[in-house]
Amino acid sequence: MPTLVPAAARTMSLLEVFARERRELSNSDLARLMDLPESSCSDLLHTLHELGYLLRTARSRRFYPTARLLTIAKDISAGDPLYAVASEACELLRDKTGETGMCGRLEGGVVKVLAFAEGTHPLRYVGNVGNKIALHVSALGKAELSLGTPEEAARQLRLKPLKQIAAGSITDLAVLEAQVEQARQQGWMWVENEGFDGLAALAVAGYVGDEPLALSIAGPTDRMRQHRDACLQALKEVQALVFHPRSPSLPPRTAPTRRGAGSKESRPA
Known part of the structure; x- marks a missing residue:
């Protein structure tokens, strides 16, 4: 040891x-x-x-x-290895689940995709490194927001218009803040039909050094619902390999206070 x-x-x-x-x-x-x-x-x-x-x-x-x-x-x-770490994490997620693995981080009110490993199923989510995803419909973004304070989450969510992108898109700030609080409590984020009809994603977040990042698995909603427990287990395994639960430069977080109920934008999580 x-x-x-x-x-x-x-x-x-x-x-x-x-x-x-x-x-x-x-x-x-x-x-x-x-x-x-x-x-x-x-x-x-x-x-x-x-x-x-x-x-x-x-x-x-x-x-x-x-x-x-x-x-x-x-x-x-x-020679920043962050991108290599992110790519390997996404590949591990794909290999464990067959679904598309993604890694992203917050940049000015949107989520930038740092790494992407396309799933192996004939029907799968397809995207590109460098895509920017609307924060309010992104499992990646909401998971990363859960690392910080409720105040910072609200500030980030206000940086861009909360547009109705798909049938399940949430545009009510209070509901979005409640989603982030739920992710903070349970340690993961689930979205479905928010960024694209028929698409769901599951995400976790943590730190690589001082860098807050999030990992997600995305795929068709019905299949993701059916295999959600297995996908969550895969995410937790890769999370434990790649991430610290908090930034080394920050003090341990106290129990959170409960609250009431660039380039092209890509829709899914």
């Missing part, structure tokens, strides 16, 4: 302190802010300074990260 490496955790905490404070810091400053003995903090600072990740002022002997961190971060970002 893997275990937490304290030295690695301290290194990342130290960098987060610099990001928060945005100023040069002494050994004693950092020891206080990180709640560490000054001797342990000194060793860590010395190591990072010797490796070129920190500079040290000549007179005040204070530290600050060098541009080497930025260079490395840019190199890492250029």
Whole structure:
């Protein structure tokens, strides 16, 4: 069983302190802010300074990260594995269920499809990476909204017009907020005939690092109803492999307060 490496955790905490404070810091400053003995903090600072990740002022002997961190971060970002993670997750969902697997994230009141694995049934949902789905009809979007606060969900849902896209589209903001609250309570979101007549989708959400994402399975409503339990089990299995339940940068969420009852837009979930 893997275990937490304290030295690695301290290194990342130290960098987060610099990001928060945005100023040069002494050994004693950092020891206080990180709640560490000054001797342990000194060793860590010395190591990072010797490796070129920190500079040290000549007179005040204070530290600050060098541009080497930025260079490395840019190199890492250029090969961002997020899309590979999303694609593999969608393929796993397709292989487990035969239905279309999708991964998406919120962008300005719509859901952008990051990855897509087309189902294997003759009758299946077909879409494309890069499609933008109307948030109020999207299982992906509502699942992702459930990660945040009710206030943020309401704000996102107000960013775009709530149009009647299909027979089951919901355009009442209060009902949509109640849907998101239900997803928050149960951990998954189901929609049917909201983005396209005859189409249903089931979705879960979580974090890849600090990035909130959602995964869904979409297919014909009758077939999805018949196999909903199996689809939900597949989603939970892939969710456990891919996602953290919350962002590592956020504190654990307290119990939620219960509330009363770009490019082309794609209709389904």
